[in-house]
Amino acid sequence: MAKRKKKYINASDIGAVSFCEMSLYNKQAGVKSSRINQGHIRRGNIAHDELNAxxxxxxxxxxxLLRFIRYIFRVLFK
Structure with a gap:
């Protein structure tokens, strides 16, 4: 009996499927996205990077400020 390679679905895949139902199938089938979609993806990644920064x-x-508040609580509630 031949072993099957397990395919795992990660959180990123779940997020992609919630946006586009065909994305996981296309990814697993090796389908390339269009040039327009690649531009959208790049802009989305840039926006995420800016938000994270x-x-x-x-x-x-x-x-x-958080360290100061923690220090005050330690002093007051010893």
């Missing part, structure tokens, strides 16, 4: 910058700027 903004979130990281905001979290970094508020890190000192």
């Amino acid at each position: 903004a979130i990281r910058a905001e979290a970094k700027s508020q890190f000192w």
